[in-house]
Amino acid sequence: MRVSLDWIKEFVDPKLPPGKLADVLTMGGLEVEEMEKIGEDTIFELGITPNRGDCLSVIGVAREIATLLKRNLRLPKEKKIKGRGRMRDFINVSVKSPLACPRYTARVIDGVKIGPSPGWMVRMLAACGIRSINNVVDATNYVMLETNQPLHAFDHRFIRGKRIIVSNPRGPLDFVTLDGGTQKIIPSDLLICDGEGPVALAGVMGGKNSEVSDDTTTVVLESAYFEPSSVRRTARRLGLASESSRRFERGVDPTGTLLALNRLTEIILETAGGTATADWVDINPKKFVPKRVKLEAKEIGRVLGIEIKLPEARAILSRLGMKCGAPAKGAMSVAVPAFRPDVTRQIDLIEELARLYGYHRIDETMPSATIEPIVRPRFVLQERAAREALIGCGLTEAVTMGFSDPRDLEPFSSFLPAPIGITNPLSSEESVMRTMLLSGLLRALAVSVSRQRYDVRLFTAGNVYLRPQGGKQEEPLHLAGVLFGKRRVQSWEAAKEMVDFYDVKGAVEAVLKSLGLSKQAVWQRADDHEFLHPGRSAVLLVGNRRVGFAGQLHPEIAAKWDIPGECFVFELEFENLAQMSLTEKPQFSELSKFPFVERDVAILVDDKIPSVEVLKVIQNSGVSLVADVRLFDVYRGKGIEGGRKSIAYTIRYASPERTLTDEEVNSAHQTIVRALETKLNAVLRT
Amino acid sequence: MIEEMMKKIEAVRDEAMKEVAFVSDAGSAEKWRVKYLGRKGAVPALLTEMGSLEAAERPVIGRQINDLKVVLTDEIERCIGSFAKMGQESAIARERIDITLPGRVIIPGNRHPIRQTMDYVVDIFTGMGFSVFEGPEIESDYYNFEALNVPKDHPARDMQDTFYVDGDSLLRTHTSPVQIHVMESHRPPVFMIAPGAVYRRDSDVSHSPMFYQVEGLMVDEHITFKDLKGVLTTFCRKVFGEKHGVRFRPSFFPFTEPSAEVDISCVMCGGTGCRVCKMSGWMEILGCGMVDPEVFKAVKYDPKKLTGFAFGVGIDRVAMLLYGINDIRLFYENDLRFLEQF
């Protein structure tokens, strides 16, 4: 809220320069967010917390300053206004919804002359960010800013049947408010009606049909107390937050209703002339009873950790206008003034004590507590290990939005449940929750490419949001990556090499290794993932369960993202993967004391035979001396018949018990070569 | 006779030593060796001539010839050795590379600044004995608001503009709902933090519709506002440096009372006042307060026995201050030129 220091000074003298005063307010809980000098005046931009509705007024802020600085508050003198004529000759007022409207006051001024407001008022309103309209409307705003009580003026000509009825409508209806909007009213909205229909949306906004205009001569002034939650419901539903609704929602002073009406009358008579009625209407069936709250000395210590004795507490609370009873048996009763509806409980009093005692005067201690082992979420350590593994492979970590553009998920739709939609998104690009991470990474890749970056390797770990049809909503953790462009852009030897399937597979293998799952992984062709290149993609199985995929993004989809070239991607269901890594610690096996012997074997086989089949034949040939098998060459082309490939392995033979003889090794190697020849129709290359 | 023989030995030695000076490679060394030490060489020839000596003279001359053999063998081996060394040296001398070419490494990727900051903050709290819990991002209104003392139709709801998903669900506006889940399922004492993504309907240089938070809760008997100040001052100093100014000022959150905002002295100007801190010398870093008794009631904890404090730190904000980043949206754009700086 914007508030003028000159105006504040009408009610309290801070005796401090503006900068110092701003510090005092900020440290007292009314944060001065900004200061602006306008001529001799200083404007404070205050961040008023929702509990301090009373400080949405100049007097409220002045009262706070008086409290914080121990100064005197000078409230405006109440003037008795003598008038002429009776209310009942002008209007009849009744309240039919007393729960939503506990108090309603009104007075009529006849013979006003609508015109511009005096300069001092225009200046004060402008300082607080309110545009001047005319002398009557400005007076309602001026008194609202001063007292916190929202006020309204109706043109008496347009009050049909000369009646005002505060009530809820029986059924839905349309109503045009001052801003020109047509509002859909429902029975829970409180209305100010005349003999025929609504003339104002209670506490929110007046109606177009009873607006004060240049030729208005008689005004009906309204000052009321409307129930906070009722005003809020209506204002929220209609999206009609106003200066008035903001104050009613936070609770205005129920004892200040008539005071504000008198003040408004006084000011209009001064700025627009006319004659007020001799009497006024004040419908106030339930008189306000101040709330009494018990304050115990030991409770102050239990919460704050410091001792504030009751006499000291009494002195502090009295500055806030609280009336404290005499302390007895370590407790006292505190009567809360009507302008502080936020104070209803003992803890609210303790907060006020702490605030005025000064947070800075409360010591710092470290809590004494029993040491207990801490708990972490499942898989946190595995997630860190996997992220480190990918960083080690040269992938950079991205963090993408939880939202997604539904069009970005389209290519993957046959593979995923329908995304969860957001009812009130900021834009259509962020209108659903992501069901996979990859789409966000592709967007990041597209951004990099559009900024002339042609080597991109990114990964991200994050939740996806799934609500499978008929299933339970879940937010599993996924891990995904994207590789594009030059494989080793920093390398001067291989600067032109491009990433391929084996780079993305290698990254996933690094993750598997970090989880201790290298041996359990099985790769299969991904023939049912239509968003992947059918010949260059694979699904990953661990323990017979599909846990993700890796491969080249289908060129048609890459083109949709404007990715100029082959793009390799992976996405893993990380939780399912990490779950399987929770096995026992690896067990040590003795280091061999005997030397090993290595023999190479190079064979020609049909190109369609996957390398893993060759490996299986070697490993399952019945030779127990095989300690390790390592692929060192795959070759197709010149010198090799079409449809065949050359594939070569180094086989290591060893025994943990003895040194092997040449004969043993030769015979073992022969057995393997023969197995390759018979099972794979392989031809030994020499 | 013996003198004649001695002269012959001297002559062979002189000649051999003279010639060895001309030995310059393996070939000439071999020629020299054959000439003097070979089967038909000069030294074996001397031995055969010994037959004409008297028996008593033979050992004397024999020793002399043997000595000569040793001397010449040593000489030629030294010679050959020096050729090998020279050869190797010249080969090494030829093996020159360009040491200014870049090294051959796999350059690791970079950690995202938000994740780095998150790990850093989480580690500070786990180091102080806080457990870590997570919870769903799509939450019910009850856990996000009502159980935290934010009833429907309460103005405090305006503090956090909310995204709704179908039904009664919403995207959590803070990670405080995790506190409710944990208190519902655990007996006190509870020392916990809840890291994670949160969502608010807001987007500009300092607001992202999704951002990261760590919220914390410490509940036990005898936890006071003094402890809140102690733990959170320690945290601020661990993150921003031991000498950093920290201040607590009154504020309002529906789920804590008394509530406070914590400011640290401005990381840009050190507290003298600059544009970034709006000349105040301070920067807001976290919100906190003593757990409101209504929150304890919602989880069936006894507010008469227990006290506690709660706090919430915006990780994006901490990262922006630590790394001097001026636009929060950079975090989620993932431009490599940005990510590679951290």
Ligand SMILES: [Zn+2]
């Ligand atoms: Zn600064």
